[in-house]
Amino acid sequence: MSEVLDLSFGNCDPSSVISRYFPSVQNVDQNFVNQFLQIQDNLNECLSKNDFLKPPVKYIYNPTEYASKTNQIYIKKYCTGPKKILFIGMNPGPFGMCQTGVPFGDTYWVKNWLQIDGEVLKPLKECPNRPIFGFQCTRKEQSGDRFWNLFSELCTDPEKFFNCAFVYNYCPLAFMDGTGRNLTPADIKERKNLELICDKYYHEVLKLLQPEVIVAVGDYMEKRTKAVFKVYEFTNSIKLFRMPHPSPRAVNNQNWSEKAKRFLEQHNLMEFIL
Template sequence: MAAAFTEQHLLPVTKTVGQLVLTIEKELAGSLLGLNYSDSGVTHIYNPVDYARVPHEIFVTKFCKETISTLLIGMNPGPWGMVQTGVPFGEVSIVRDWLNIIGEVIKPANEHPKRPILGFQCHRSEISGKRFWAFLRDLSGTPERLFETLFMYNYCPLSFMKISGKNVTPPELKVGLLMHPSPINPRANKNWAEEAKKTFDQLGISGYFSNLHDVTDA
């Protein structure tokens, strides 16, 4: 007997904006975890997108909508905010009592002894998160009204720490910069290619380009 198919079976499966964001950030977090941060003194990296997946996904799928016209961008998870709850600037009481989000948070693989993950049992307050969300709460009244046109997100999903437990923000990470070749930049008009080669050497990436040889002035 032939199987019966309806039009529903032929329709492509489309993801919501929130689901697309979750897919992208998972790939991004995986790529970032593969980098070496030892030059910046980083000894521990937390990925709340993974170990706080349940409350994080609730936040994104619930509030990241197609109607968004305003996006507020933070840097990366704070030790007593998103690191604990999976929500950007996610001070525990705000996430639990105002956003009405709660969920299982497990331990990360390499937990720093001075930065334990307690999830919604954490009694430390993320002061910046408390101020931030209280401001938005007073403006909007309800999460539903706030997130009708607004969303809050961090451009980096990972939290970085030194052996002391000190939080390391993305601007503190050692990142190589290649001088812009534009003629508007006076330095670029003097041996730019040679300077670019020096930068590649310092970053240890010259060897990746088999056809890149020493550059000399014409």
């Protein structure tokens, strides 16, 4: 593996730092990147006006805010224009995106394959059982480990994957109960309000990225994508497929990598990433 770069920006312009270390993004469409970041900022602002801290939710983390430096490196490096295929996940995992700011963001793969590292701050209220260590986190994020391991095997280098693809999370918030147990968006009492907000900005992301194919990672995101299609009356022919979620907690999911490869082959998706 090549040396990992710690891109702590200090007072520098992040785009200048990134282009210096990653020549492939020197010709970034900055307007496109800014539009994407603005959608994310608008989503966060809208979410902040709602109270999701109702039982069983005790803690809420938003890594797109406290891990904004590395989250923005990910976007500036890998989301520089429209994408043919969008892999859409649900929300941050406690040992993945919560630690790194990157979807399915197991620290090993974010540092050593995506080549992203940097300063990660703390959420406003931290759960004692789910501390944020950033890139010093040593616990594996199992879903992220499986996800990025697969695509590193298929694509060799991340530029091949991200040339036509992007990975994004529908909801930027992670929810936990008082013990630190992970709660999904489907588990919270304010689910309807949460989904109304996230649906709206998911639609904005789709308009910007203009994907030909959406790969919903898991059942929940297949349902939410269908709901967005219905509410916003998409007239363009975006194909929607559901990919098995890489979580080892899913039933009969020990051979996820083989299932995922078959899925990509069956739906003729290899051409987008190879």
